[in-house]
Amino acid sequence: MFITLEGPEGSGKTTAVDYAVKALEEKGYQIVRTREPGGTPISEQIRNVILDKNNTKMDPRTEALLYAASRRQHLVEKVWPAIKEGKIVICDRYLDSSLAYQGGARGLGVDNILNVNLFATENTFPDLTLLFDIKPEEGLKRIAANANREVNRLDLEKIEFHNKVRETFLDLAKRYPDRFVIIDASKSREEVAKATLEAILSRLCK
Numbered sequence: 001m002f003i004t005l006e007g008p009e010g011s012g013k014t015t016a017v018d019y020a021v022k023a024l025e026e027k028g029y030q031i032v033r034t035r036e037p038g039g040t041p042i043s044e045q046i047r048n049v050i051l052d053k054n055n056t057k058m059d060p061r062t063e064a065l066l067y068a069a070s071r072r073q074h075l076v077e078k079v080w081p082a083i084k085e086g087k088i089v090i091c092d093r094y095l096d097s098s099l100a101y102q103g104g105a106r107g108l109g110v111d112n113i114l115n116v117n118l119f120a121t122e123n124t125f126p127d128l129t130l131l132f133d134i135k136p137e138e139g140l141k142r143i144a145a146n147a148n149r150e151v152n153r154l155d156l157e158k159i160e161f162h163n164k165v166r167e168t169f170l171d172l173a174k175r176y177p178d179r180f181v182i183i184d185a186s187k188s189r190e191e192v193a194k195a196t197l198e199a200i201l202s203r204l205c206k
């Protein structure tokens with residue numbers, strides 16, 4: 001089982017999934033929790049290049065290819081082996097982030113980015129994608145309130161960029177209704193956490 005978490009910055013996905021993972025482990029499920037870009041030493045090195053605030057000259061296609069490269073390495077080293085061992089992999093961000101950020105918001109085209117990613121992932125789609133949906137203004141407000149979180153190069157984009165990210169995520173949920181579940185991330189922490197656990201459990205019981 002391969003589960004991915006998507007949504008804008010400050011949507012609270014990490015907190016919600018911490019709760020769900022704890023509950024699932026108590027039920028005896030073996031979970032591998034990971035994130036993109038990153039999750040393996042090579043992928044983390046690529047992540048540092050992508051998110052470095054000093055890399056203001058990065059070309060959008062370079063950015064898209066670096067995300068895809070990081071994704072590929074992470075699949076090979078971490079995701080595929082864990083799935084083979086029968087574990088549940090829960091990954092913070094995956095290919096839908098590339099479709100929304102690079103394809104939609106950067107304007108490279110969702111289908112162009114999909115093609116690059118089909119090559120990189122050998123057509124590996126998640127079984128379940130949880131979309132933590134919240135208005136960008138609210139998400140960004142939460143980030144600003146969280147002193148522990150470092151601001152990255154993509155956080156610094158204008159609000160129109162983040163609106164386009166959200167719009168593309170919602171389009172993707174319509175395009176792939178079988179794997180997408182939308183979680184209303186504007187609700188309280190407890191409600192979001194409960195909805196997350198319920199969505200995962202109902203997919204596991206299918």
Ligand code: TYD
Nearest residue numbers: 008009036037067093094097098101154155
């Ligand atoms: P991160 O600090 O992990 O953000 P978050 O906590 O919001 O998940 O930074 C990842 C950033 O990279 C985030 O702004 C989204 C962006 N991103 C893309 O633009 N394309 C991608 O394919 C992925 C995986 C992430």
